[in-house]
Structures are given as C-alpha cells and as structure tokens.
Amino acid sequence: SQTIHQWPATLVQPVGSPLSLECTVEGTSNPNLYWYRQAAGRGLQLLFYSVGIGQISSEVPQNLSASRPQDRQFILSSKKLLLSDSGFYLCAWSVQGARSQQFFGPGTRLTVL
Amino acid sequence: RKEVEQDPGPFNVPEGATVAFNCTYSNSASQSFFWYRQDCRKEPKLLMSVYSSGNEDGRFTAQLNRASQYISLLIRDSKLSDSATYLCVVNDFGNEKLTFGTGTRLTIIP
Numbered sequence: 549s550q551t552i553h554q555w556p557a558t559l560v561q562p563v564g565s566p567l568s569l570e571c572t573v574e575g576t577s578n579p580n581l582y583w584y585r586q587a588a589g590r591g592l593q594l595l596f597y598s599v600g601i602g603q604i605s606s607e608v609p610q611n612l613s614a615s616r617p618q619d620r621q622f623i624l625s626s627k628k629l630l631l632s633d634s635g636f637y638l639c640a641w642s643v644q645g646a647r648s649q650q651f652f653g654p655g656t657r658l659t660v661l
Numbered sequence: 662r663k664e665v666e667q668d669p670g671p672f673n674v675p676e677g678a679t680v681a682f683n684c685t686y687s688n689s690a691s692q693s694f695f696w697y698r699q700d701c702r703k704e705p706k707l708l709m710s711v712y713s714s715g716n717e718d719g720r721f722t723a724q725l726n727r728a729s730q731y732i733s734l735l736i737r738d739s740k741l742s743d744s745a746t747y748l749c750v751v752n753d754f755g756n757e758k759l760t761f762g763t764g765t766r767l768t769i770i771p
Contacts, residue, residue: 580757591763592705592748599757607758638704642757649695650759652704 550575554639554653561660567612567626569656571639574620579641581622582650583614586636598622599644634660664688667749667762675770678739682765684749685731693752694725696734698745699764705748708734736767744769 551574561567573579583595594607596614604614611630615623622639636657640650667684674680686694694711709716711723711732722735736743749762 582758592761594758594760597758636702644757648693648752648757649707649710652706655704657702 550641550651552639552641552651552653554637554656556656557654558657559659561629561658563631563660564628567624567629567633567658569624569637569639569658571622571624571653572620573641576620576641576643578619578644580644580648581616582640582642583622583624584638584640586638588635592638595624629660631660634658663762664760665749665751665762667747667765669763670766672765672767673770674739674767676739676741679735679737680739680767681733681735682747682749682767683731683733684762684765685729686749686751686760687730688751688753689727689730691730691751691753694723694732695750695752695759696721696723696732697748697750697761699748700745705761708747739769741769741771743767 553572580599582597584592586592596606598604598616601616612626636655638655639653642648642650664687696708697705698708699705709718709723711725715724720737724733746764746766748764751760
C-alpha cells in the first residue's frame, strides 16, 4: 500500500533562517506531488506541484522554492523565512492523470518567530 | 468570485440530526468533485467522490448539479465523530491540480 511521510512534524524557526521540509512517498511510481500551505483559519493554498523529476510548477510568487530530486521525494525550501511563512504545510500525492484524488501526508506545523 | 465557495459555518447540530452543506464552483468545465474531511490540526482525508448521478456511502450522500454548478453533502443521523471541517474540492478538465474550498466547520452537540 502507498504511504506518504513528512518531517519534521513541528518546527519553530526564527525570521531569516533557512527552511527545508521533506516529503517522501512509498508504494507508488511516478506520482504527482504537491505542496500546500494552510494558514490559521484559512483554506488550503497550493504552492507547488510536480508531475515528474525536476519538473516544478509554482502557483504563487513567494520566497519558497521546491525541488524533486527523486521520483518519490519532494522538498520545500526557503533561504530566509518570513513571519508570514508560518502555517501548516501539507504534502500530497496523486496518481498521474486528471480526476484523481489526492492523498495527504501528516503535515508540518511551522511557526516563524 | 472564488473558484470554489463554501459557507464557512460553523454549523452546530444536535446528535442524530441531519445536516447538509452546499458548495458552488465557478468553472463550468470542472470535471471531478470530491468531499474531504479535515479534523482539527490534521491532514485532509477523502470522504467521498461525487458522481454525476449522485452517490451514497452509509449516512453520507453527495449530489452534483452541473446546471447550477454546485455540489452538496448530506449527513444523516449525525454522530459526535462527524465533527470536523468538510472541504469541497474540484478538479478542472485536463488539470492535474485540485482546487479546495475553505471548508465548512461542523460541530455535533451531544
């Protein structure tokens, strides 16, 4: 069966520090991968998605970046965190092709102080 | 206009009651529809897909109205464990992305 892992589960970082969040998927090949952010009391905002290794689509301008160095690994990074980067970061995967449901990882709760 | 709109609630409903949520979407070319459930401080999980003919899963019924561009979720005989935020989700034609509504918060009261 397929599983999706994210770490760390929680993170407290000072403003201006770098960020690296990792997501890995097991039990499937060539998945679509997604990074979302959910700010307190708000909906899910799609940040990046990837349909293959090295292929990243950015949905919103921001100081975050994403990379997909391996088929089932998706990394979210920042060189300098802002206060507004605080939120609940969720990684998700889906089978290639439209109409497909997405499966979410447990998320990383990031607080920038 | 938002791509996917939901009444944020909160809906406070007594245990055993029936509750219904609606969700409207703006893109008439939207192709797939889902309801997700999100518990407090947890990740969203698929509750059910929504099919053109409507579908039922136990106490849950989902309906799609393409002409009016809305989907609905009906929960019968509500349980305390149904308390959660319910997210309406839409996938557009030829698109690998899903668009999430901001969610409707439901609290079942004993």
